[in-house]
Amino acid sequence: MRITGLRATPVNLPLEAPLWWTGGHYPGTSKTIVEVETDQGLVGLGEAPSVDVVRAIEALGERLVAARADPLDIAGCEALCLPPWQIVQNTDDASAVKAFGAVEIALWDLRGKAWGQPLYKLLGGAVRKAIPFTEYFGFRAERDGRGGETTPEAVVDYCLAMREAHGSSLFEGKLILGDPLLEIRTVRLLREALGPGAVIRLDSNMQWSLSTARRVLREIEPYDIRNYEDPVATFEEMKALRQHSAIPFSSHVPDLRRAVALGVPDTIVTNFAVLGGIARAVRFIGACEAMGVGFWCYSGDSGIATAAYLHMVAAQPWITEPSQSLFRWQVADVIEGGPFRQRDDVVAVPEGAGLGVDLDREALARWHGHLVEHGPLDHFHDPLAPGRFRRLPLH
Missing domain, CATH: 3.20.20.120 (Enolase-like C-terminal domain)
Structure with missing residues (x-):
């Protein structure tokens, strides 16, 4: 089995009503949904905790597709995608870790689908x-x-x-x-x-x-x-x-x-x-x-x-x-x-x-469209002081 494609789709996941948190109103979250495609028709699903890593995930996908990487060889895929872990941490660039982490979850999903076993x-x-x-x-x-x-x-x-x-x-x-x-x-x-x-x-x-x-x-x-x-x-x-x-x-x-x-x-x-x-x-x-x-x-x-x-x-x-x-x-x-x-x-x-x-592809398209129309959900809007960010501590 070889990796033939990767899609990274940013989406909004709104809550039914905004919650007060330290930064202001918390209206929901924005995530990146990852799909890793293979030449056997299996697709693995992953998720990144933010949308700032979309391009980084796509760049990792380009590497994996160009190498015709084996998705079951997760260590090999990591070696294609990330420099040594200590160096990544030393650069303070957490986006590389989050980007590969989302792809890696999809690789485990593929492994379970290939072997017909639940992840646990x-x-x-x-x-x-x-x-x-x-x-x-x-x-x-x-x-x-x-x-x-x-x-x-x-x-x-x-x-x-x-x-x-x-x-x-x-x-x-x-x-x-x-x-x-x-x-x-x-x-x-x-x-x-x-x-x-x-x-x-x-x-x-x-x-x-x-x-x-x-x-x-x-x-x-x-x-x-x-x-x-x-x-x-x-x-x-x-x-x-x-x-x-x-x-x-x-x-x-x-x-x-x-x-x-x-x-x-x-x-x-x-x-x-x-x-x-x-x-x-x-x-x-x-x-x-x-x-x-x-x-x-x-x-x-x-x-x-x-x-x-x-x-x-x-x-x-x-x-x-x-x-x-x-x-x-x-x-x-x-x-x-x-x-x-x-x-x-x-x-x-x-x-x-x-x-x-x-x-659910219809839902994926809907919530991607929500992000395109409204932008990523803003966790830092304070309706008590519009246009200004809160300072910590609050008290």
């Missing part, structure tokens, strides 16, 4: 097949009758509605309006309403200064917060914060060496393409296990990257905590039957060959 079996078999994900909550603007949770009481009512409708007991959210008292009050009301059995995790996106984070975490610690993601801007500030709080921390920054050296964060939360693909994610998670650092998966992706998460968590005993999820709010996807939706906190791992998902 290629990774060693399943230790679980019901994969847990959190519901998401936060302060949201209203759009077409959706969202509109702008008070602590509305956020609580939303979470209770998710529990009633979907059996949800795992919750993660952003309470980001720059007001520590608002966050403290919302957390208290959530715990009182959801009871002691619900999991509550928080994500600050680095909004707090160290002094404010000390105050906030001191007040919310009695409400049994399972994890707090990026409460402050750096690992060094997390280390100082650890002296004042027993709440575990996580971060999207995949710097395992520094995490081990400083003792924080407790968990890394990231995207497989950011790590360089499936094979490097396996090694990264193994290193986390050896060092006692947790791992779970990112949110806001299409069904392609989500399927990769499902297979990886199925095969990795070390990933025991639920991964993040914006599934309930996603109105767009590029796979048939997508987006995934959890029921009773879990999604079943796909049993089809490779990633086990099929591309």
Whole structure:
């Protein structure tokens, strides 16, 4: 089997209503969908976490097609696409890693399709097949009758509605309006309403200064917060914060060496393409296990990257905590039957060959057209100060 073509299609994946986060309104995500074509008619699917790597992915495809590369020889494909890993890291050019990581996911999908096996079996078999994900909550603007949770009481009512409708007991959210008292009050009301059995995790996106984070975490610690993601801007500030709080921390920054050296964060939360693909994610998670650092998966992706998460968590005993999820709010996807939706906190791992998902070409064209018409989704629009970017920390 030889690689004969590669397509990189940027798409928008909007949410039903914008969510407040540290940078302003979060309206959804923009991704790059990768298709690797072969002379045997099989097509592998991959996904990059951004659209700034489209040209880089296309350049990698030109190399792979010119070499008539064997897609099952993933190490050989990497040697065609990337210089030595240490040099790539030394140049601070993460785009090369993300670009190849998206292609590499597609190569694993091809491997599964060629051998007629789901990805989790290629990774060693399943230790679980019901994969847990959190519901998401936060302060949201209203759009077409959706969202509109702008008070602590509305956020609580939303979470209770998710529990009633979907059996949800795992919750993660952003309470980001720059007001520590608002966050403290919302957390208290959530715990009182959801009871002691619900999991509550928080994500600050680095909004707090160290002094404010000390105050906030001191007040919310009695409400049994399972994890707090990026409460402050750096690992060094997390280390100082650890002296004042027993709440575990996580971060999207995949710097395992520094995490081990400083003792924080407790968990890394990231995207497989950011790590360089499936094979490097396996090694990264193994290193986390050896060092006692947790791992779970990112949110806001299409069904392609989500399927990769499902297979990886199925095969990795070390990933025991639920991964993040914006599934309930996603109105767009590029796979048939997508987006995934959890029921009773879990999604079943796909049993089809490779990633086990099929591309919905009509949906791909629709959401690519959305990007062409509107541009990539802007995560940094602040309706309170149009045309100006927010500064950190917020308080």
